[in-house]
Amino acid sequence: MKEIFSNGTAKGRPGGEAAPAPAALAAKVRTLAPSMTRSMQRVAEAVAADPAGCAALTVTGLAELTGTSEATVVRTARLLGYPGYRDLRLALAGLAAQQQSGRAPSVTADIAVDDPIADVVAKLAHDEQQTLADTAAGLDTIQLGAAVTALAAARRTDIYGVGASGLVAQDLAQKLLRIGLVAHAHSDPHLAVTNAVQLRTGDVAIAITHSGSTGDVIEPLRVAFDRGATTVAITGRPDGPVSQYADHILTTSTARESELRPAAMSSRTSQLLVVDCLFTGVTQRTYETAAPALSASYEALAHRHSPRTR
Amino acid sequence: MKEIFSNGTAKGRPGGEAAPAPAALAAKVRTLAPSMTRSMQRVAEAVAADPAGCAALTVTGLAELTGTSEATVVRTARLLGYPGYRDLRLALAGLAAQQQSGRAPSVTADIAVDDPIADVVAKLAHDEQQTLADTAAGLDTIQLGAAVTALAAARRTDIYGVGASGLVAQDLAQKLLRIGLVAHAHSDPHLAVTNAVQLRTGDVAIAITHSGSTGDVIEPLRVAFDRGATTVAITGRPDGPVSQYADHILTTSTARESELRPAAMSSRTSQLLVVDCLFTGVTQRTYETAAPALSASYEALAHRHSPRTR
């Protein structure tokens, strides 16, 4: 056709969308899995389970292996952020090579009801570490940078979260207050909406929801969006309803969950890392005012600690 | 040696030598270069010089780049031990990935004011992972087990925490409520004390304070202790004042902190891991009642999530 280097892959990154995903493929699979259809999940699963093996297969081979069709394989590759299967396969080969050299056994079984307490500690710690690594790998630094910029310049910031995410929202609010910003966390949906109405261009609204479809936080974000505020979504489902009102989307990773390890646990870890990144970014950006504010709040609290404990 | 099948097809000969060449590609190129024709040398040279770049090219692209033809590229790939160009390209992608991973930005360094956002993410994630590892290693499983036992049998549980630790306290309370226990988090010191008075033997009181000397949480713990309740302290300073009223002490780790990474950040991570361990332990211990309670709360919340996103 018109292209000379048709599939050339060209470094060109037009819209600046999903990253080609280097090593964070397993994480991406887990993040996107819920939004996949059954057949696509089968493909994604096979890919995540054995990158090296899949890299050796053609589209047809992988389709047969998973009992699906070539079309489905290509669709899955697209969903994972690649232009087509060819590129997914290249990435897979890279991943396989890394694993080969990395040699990480990490035999992490699920937590069982009869696990001794020491095993529980080890497994929980390991899982949370994994969640952190996945989140860091999957976080879009462009989006993050944009959110930081907006926060640093905001007249005021409203943060919405309910349930477990509500605590994360409060954590972020506490942090931002400490560096002299005007931030408030809302977990009451009604108050959140009534406050959102006050926002205007230049202000920032942040919605935190793992599922991406929590009506109670989507509604205030929508209001803020309509009022012209800069809106940010911190969610594990970037394709969820919340995203349609978000100027910037920060994706948290979705870790394996089980009965003894509810989603709320890993999503919280992931969300907090994102929150820390936002906070640190803003602190850097506004260092001149943030540093003295931090010191001041630190000193003010010193009095609350009784006898000095050396 | 003489040629096997001059220009014969000779579809792969498994039994022979021909290693697929993992990472020793540059070496192979040098070894085989003398036996190559001029055009093939040009191709081999390009491949050795920029594996990543070549991996992004199609056979046609690489032919143009080297000023040769597709046929020559394929011949070169064969000479290097691959069945065809496709496989050489996969190997190249793997090689590129390995090189890529080789350069890890000194992630252990402190966060600087002018660090690019990507470094901030990496460093924060790394630090939190470190904190988790430290906490898991330092946690006394005997004390933890004792605390779990007390919680599982408690008539009611009060949890005290202020500031950042207050959020952790709420997190624990939320979790315990979800498995059918009676738990409440207090961040108001006055209310905490008035509630503590209601506790009696068999009940549990938990104080969360990083410094170990936060008067606002020590006071209610003291009251609870005096009333005969089982008391637990989650603190980073096991030698602090809070410990004198604690039956069980769970130690959180104190990670390196800096201006851009206040203690509150790592202490929170550490505290949350301990909280998760407590929660999981209690869930195991009371599985018969906890499991249905968890399912029930999960289902109750499903309604709060708007349109199904599949």
Added chain:
DNA sequence: CACCGGGCTGAAAATACCTTTCAGGAGTGA
């Protein structure tokens, strides 16, 4: 100097592979 043969080379044909289209069909909500 003319001729010849071997084998490198790239254009083009042939094939394998990847992508797109499209219609049937399962699942869902009314």
Added chain:
DNA sequence: TCACTCCTGAAAGGTATTTTCAGCCCGGTG
């Protein structure tokens, strides 16, 4: 039950890779 949406795979349609083959360069030879 019916209408509807959207998943799904078969097959058509394109690209990329591989193979074939004729031309050409080069050195050797009469």
